[in-house]
Amino acid sequence: MGACVIDGKALAAKIRSEVANECEKMVASGKRRPKLCVIIAGDDPASKVYVRNKQKACGDCGIDSETIELPGTVTKEELFSLIDEKNGDGNVDGILVQLPLPRGIDEKEVILRISPDKDVDCFHPVNVGRVYTGDPLFLPCTPAGIIELLKYAGVTISGANCVVVGRSNIVGKPVSALLLAENGTVTTAHSKTRDLKKVTREADILVAAIGKPKFFNREYIKPGAAVIDVGMDRDENGKLCGDVDFDDVAGICGPITPVPGGVGPMTVAMLMKNTLKAAMIRK
Ligand code: BQF
Numbered sequence: 001m002g003a004c005v006i007d008g009k010a011l012a013a014k015i016r017s018e019v020a021n022e023c024e025k026m027v028a029s030g031k032r033r034p035k036l037c038v039i040i041a042g043d044d045p046a047s048k049v050y051v052r053n054k055q056k057a058c059g060d061c062g063i064d065s066e067t068i069e070l071p072g073t074v075t076k077e078e079l080f081s082l083i084d085e086k087n088g089d090g091n092v093d094g095i096l097v098q099l100p101l102p103r104g105i106d107e108k109e110v111i112l113r114i115s116p117d118k119d120v121d122c123f124h125p126v127n128v129g130r131v132y133t134g135d136p137l138f139l140p141c142t143p144a145g146i147i148e149l150l151k152y153a154g155v156t157i158s159g160a161n162c163v164v165v166g167r168s169n170i171v172g173k174p175v176s177a178l179l180l181a182e183n184g185t186v187t188t189a190h191s192k193t194r195d196l197k198k199v200t201r202e203a204d205i206l207v208a209a210i211g212k213p214k215f216f217n218r219e220y221i222k223p224g225a226a227v228i229d230v231g232m233d234r235d236e237n238g239k240l241c242g243d244v245d246f247d248d249v250a251g252i253c254g255p256i257t258p259v260p261g262g263v264g265p266m267t268v269a270m271l272m273k274n275t276l277k278a279a280m281i282r283k
Pocket of ligand 1: 051053054099100259260261262263264267268
């Protein structure tokens with residue numbers, strides 16, 4: 001117990017090197033490298049950074065990557081025909097459409113268009129359902145990264161009171177499902193939750209995923225609790241920070257993830273794992 005900062009960067013590097021080893025094994029056995037196709041539409045600066053992080057991670061792992069940049073004015077039909085082409089391309093293992101999409105394009109429809117066996121983000125309803133029924137093909141990247149971070153820090157999930165704050169399809173809902181699959185006792189709290197402090201103060205494991213800079217101070221935390229900060233927010237000076245007031249909380253909590261260098265690098269590392277998996281099921 002006692003505050004310890006969980007080094008997500010180091011764990012992500014370890015996972016990338018394991019993926020790299022597996023890729024070299026594939027090459028040694030005469031197979032081609034896994035290949036990820038990343039599609040980005042528009043010029044959101046944060047999205048561009050994330051796509052660059054993913055390209056670089058592919059390079060580190062020995063995964064081939066192709067990035068297709070579309071203008072923000074792209075139509076749904078154009079995007080669909082590109083996805084159809086990549087679905088049918090036997091040399092492409094994973095397809096990722098960077099979110100958010102430009103206004104007017106329905107993300108749900110785009111996700112449905114991606115072949116489930118190439119859906120390395122694990123956003124397709126078929127893959128989401130498989131996670132919930134305990135028969136996963138891929139694991140959702142950020143939630144799977146969170147589980148790995150907890151295990152790496154030596155936190156026992158089984159039997160623990162887990163409180164997830166936030167209920168997005170990308171983080172809150174699927175991380176709740178994975179914590180449940182690990183035998184946690186899971187509460188998913190959100191903006192309508194009454195007396196949030198009372199709820200989070202019961203948490204042995206708190207996952208903060210609401211997108212509000214430094215929202216969670218020590219009043220929300222049970223002493224010794226593990227704190228996972230999924231926020232990618234900007235503070236009053238425009239500096240990157242999380243949903244947790246790290247300096248206030250670090251004095252009383254148990255293991256805690258920093259921002260940057262906590263969950264973020266793990267999201268990208270788990271994407272590499274999924275891409276390797278996609279390549280393995282293709283052959
Ligand atoms: C780090 C993301 C919100 C909305 C859409 C490393 C990433 C971030 C941080 C990264 C994220 C967040 C990604 C760090 C991908 C994680 O060193 O702390 C890597 O690239 N991420 C995304 O693709 O879409 C998002 C957050």
